[in-house]
Amino acid sequence: MTRGSVLHGLSFFPRGGSAQVVRYLTAALLEAGWTARIAAGSLGAAGSPSHAETFFAGLPVSTADFTPAVEAWKRGEDPLDQPVPLHASYEDKAGAPDRIFTAVSPELAGRQVDSWRRVLMRLGPLQPEVLHLHHLTPLHDAAEELWPEVPVVTHLHGTELLMLEGMEQYSGAGGKGSPIGVSESWRYAGYWADRLRATAQRSQRILAVSTDHAARATRVLGVPEDRVTVIPNGVDTEHFGHLDLTPRQRLALLQQWLVDDPRGWDESGRQGSVRYSAADLGAFVDSTEMRPVLLYVGRFTAVKRLPHLLRAYARVRSQLGPVAPLLVWGGHPGEWEGEHPYSVVERERIEGVFFVGWRGHEDLRLGLGCADLMVAPSVGEAFGAVYLEAMSAGLPVVATRTGGPPTFLNLDPHSPEGWLIPPDDENALVEVLTTALTCPAERLRRAQAARALVRRGYSWQAVADKVVGVYDEVRSLL
Numbered sequence: 001m002t003r004g005s006v007l008h009g010l011s012f013f014p015r016g017g018s019a020q021v022v023r024y025l026t027a028a029l030l031e032a033g034w035t036a037r038i039a040a041g042s043l044g045a046a047g048s049p050s051h052a053e054t055f056f057a058g059l060p061v062s063t064a065d066f067t068p069a070v071e072a073w074k075r076g077e078d079p080l081d082q083p084v085p086l087h088a089s090y091e092d093k094a095g096a097p098d099r100i101f102t103a104v105s106p107e108l109a110g111r112q113v114d115s116w117r118r119v120l121m122r123l124g125p126l127q128p129e130v131l132h133l134h135h136l137t138p139l140h141d142a143a144e145e146l147w148p149e150v151p152v153v154t155h156l157h158g159t160e161l162l163m164l165e166g167m168e169q170y171s172g173a174g175g176k177g178s179p180i181g182v183s184e185s186w187r188y189a190g191y192w193a194d195r196l197r198a199t200a201q202r203s204q205r206i207l208a209v210s211t212d213h214a215a216r217a218t219r220v221l222g223v224p225e226d227r228v229t230v231i232p233n234g235v236d237t238e239h240f241g242h243l244d245l246t247p248r249q250r251l252a253l254l255q256q257w258l259v260d261d262p263r264g265w266d267e268s269g270r271q272g273s274v275r276y277s278a279a280d281l282g283a284f285v286d287s288t289e290m291r292p293v294l295l296y297v298g299r300f301t302a303v304k305r306l307p308h309l310l311r312a313y314a315r316v317r318s319q320l321g322p323v324a325p326l327l328v329w330g331g332h333p334g335e336w337e338g339e340h341p342y343s344v345v346e347r348e349r350i351e352g353v354f355f356v357g358w359r360g361h362e363d364l365r366l367g368l369g370c371a372d373l374m375v376a377p378s379v380g381e382a383f384g385a386v387y388l389e390a391m392s393a394g395l396p397v398v399a400t401r402t403g404g405p406p407t408f409l410n411l412d413p414h415s416p417e418g419w420l421i422p423p424d425d426e427n428a429l430v431e432v433l434t435t436a437l438t439c440p441a442e443r444l445r446r447a448q449a450a451r452a453l454v455r456r457g458y459s460w461q462a463v464a465d466k467v468v469g470v471y472d473e474v475r476s477l478l
Contacts, residue, residue: 004471005035007128011087011116011139013043013066014055015332016299017385018134018157020361021233026059028234028464037126039119039139041066041087049360050332064119073097080108084115087137090159091301092185093335095269101163101196102189109138109195116142130471133203136160136196144202151474154203156217158382158403160196162303164220167193197221204474207231207467209383210404229470232408233385234460235392239361242394242451243369247290250370254281254354257367263357266342269334274342274355283325283352292437294326295371295395297364297386298378300336305377305424307339312377312429314350316437319430322352324437329356329367368393373436373443379423381405388458391417391450396443398432400424408453417450 006029010022022038029036042052042063049055052063066079069086073079079086079097085108089098116139131143134155144152167189200206200221206228208214214228245253255278257263264274284291294313298304306328313326328341345353356367368374374390375398383404387397397418399405410416419436421428436443 002035003033003468004129004475005127006037006130006132006471007120007123007126007143008036008038008040009116009131009133009139009143010038010040011064011112011135011137013041013050013087014052015050015358016157017233017383018155019055020385021155021157022134023056023059024234024236024460025464025467026056028460029468030059031461032464032468034468036060037062037123037128039063039116039123043067043070049358062119062123064115070097080104081111085111087112090135090163091337093301093337096335100185101192102167102186103184104192105188106191112138113141113145117145120146129475132467132471136199140199140202149478151204151477152202153205153207153470153474154200155207156213156382157209158213158380161213161216161220161382162380164193164196165216168220203227204477205229205470207470209233210407212403212407213382231463231466231470232404232458233383233388234463235385235388235454235458237392237455237459239365240368240389240392243366245366245369247285250290251281251284253366253370254284257356257359257363258354263333263359264328264342264355265331265333265357267340271333271357274357276354280354283322283354286323291322292324292372292440292443293370294324294433295329295367295374295390296326296376297329297367297374297390298331298376300331300341302337303378303380305379306341307344308424308426309375309377309429310341310344310350310353311348312426312433313353314348315426315430316433317350317352319434320437324372325352325354327354327356327367327371329364330358331355332358364389365393368395371395373398373433375429375433377421377423377429379403387418388454392454392458394447394451396436396446396450398429398436408458415449416446417453418446 008022008026026036038061040052043050043066064084066086069079069082072082086098088101088104092100131150131152133140200223208217208228208230214230218225258276259278262275263271265271266273374395377400379402381403390397400423401420402423410420419432
């Protein structure tokens with residue numbers, strides 16, 4: 001006998017933290033005795049990290065295949081006006097096929113609802129007792145049309161709130177300027193603000209990943225405080241365990257990622273357009289010793305502040321010399337906002353930076369094992385699961401005092417797990433990186449505290465238990 005039935009809905013193809021949440025949480029719910037199924041977007045052929053059946057391997061999943069829509073976009077057609085339309089985005093990314101929601105007409109929004117209704121109808125006799133829908137998207141409308149009596153739990157992941165906050169800035173400027181400077185991209189801003197807020201207000205429960213995230217959701221979405229529940233994301237502590245790799249093992253992995261199978265990319269968007277030689281790997285070695293490695297992990301969106309990190313790193317090198325290379329891990333091919341980080345490196349001639357490209361979770365586990373400090377000066381992170389993954393792997397982290405990280409990082413002043421700095425403070429970032437690189441004993445002390453913190457309170461099973469408590473609450477309201 002099962003404990004209940006839940007449908008997880010994710011309208012995007014796998015490419016970010018929310019897909020990881022769906023994967024780990026669904027697996028934990030199945031282990032706990034729930035009947036759980038996933039409906040998700042998918043892109044590319046089997047084996048691609050954005051291919052849903054590959055990404056969610058071993059889990060029951062039904063998909064909307066966006067591959068034909070992206071192929072249509074390459075032919076000059078509108079990818080959102082296809083039989084299976086591509087999802088829209090919360091970010092305005094130059095040259096990307098998934099344009100921002102605020103540039104999508106109500107008619108095309110209706111096409112997305114129709115497409116998701118067809119996907120959900122292919123689930124057959126499934127009768128979910130809870131709809132656990134991630135982000136705020138037209139998938140909500142399709143699911144609620146098919147199961148109008150089933151309670152909805154909406155799981156926010158941060159990007160939707162950033163877009164809505166951007167709409168507020170745009171409205172405050174009288175519609176004369178947008179956060180991205182392109183008013184045409186915000187043509188339907190009012191429509192989407194009303195629609196997404198109404199979607200949230202219909203939900204029986206909103207899940208937020210931190211207290212800061214919950215406060216922003218209450219303010220921006222207009223939902224009552226008592227309908228918002230804070231549940232932090234979890235970490236696969238077994239997968240992201242500490243790896244004590246030898247220098248030879250580290251160099252072999254770097255050779256594979258940077259030389260043999262390069263996936264870094266420039267403004268062309270082509271994987272492998274940024275590549276390195278075996279001689280370039282000398283940057284990781286000082287005589288016979290491995291130099292400490294700084295690691296950035298994330299997308300190339302504006303909130304990640306990667307150009308800001310690159311400029312701070314250049315200043316650190318000017319002070320300390322080539323003491324530590326910087327690995328830039330991630331960036332979904334062809335997707336970026338603002339300055340492209342590789343263009344910043346080239347234009348400003350910043351040495352010691354290596355672009356790894358977009359790789360899967362197995363590689364990330366190894367990538368963390370090749371690093372000594374994770375630095376990501378993002379602003380407004382709803383939570384920041386990648387910090388906890390790095391901490392689980394035994395890395396101290398550098399984050400800013402915004403969003404999620406201050407809710408779990410350095411809460412005990414006697415046992416800090418990393419460094420918290422003011423947002424957009426380049427001098428503070430330079431100072432922290434200099435301290436971390438010149439004080440290996442302090443780096444090690446914070447690394448040990450980081451790993452202990454994650455082991456104590458951030459397993460996915462613990463997260464699943466809290467989510468089940470929410471499911472039981474909303475089911476009791478019927």
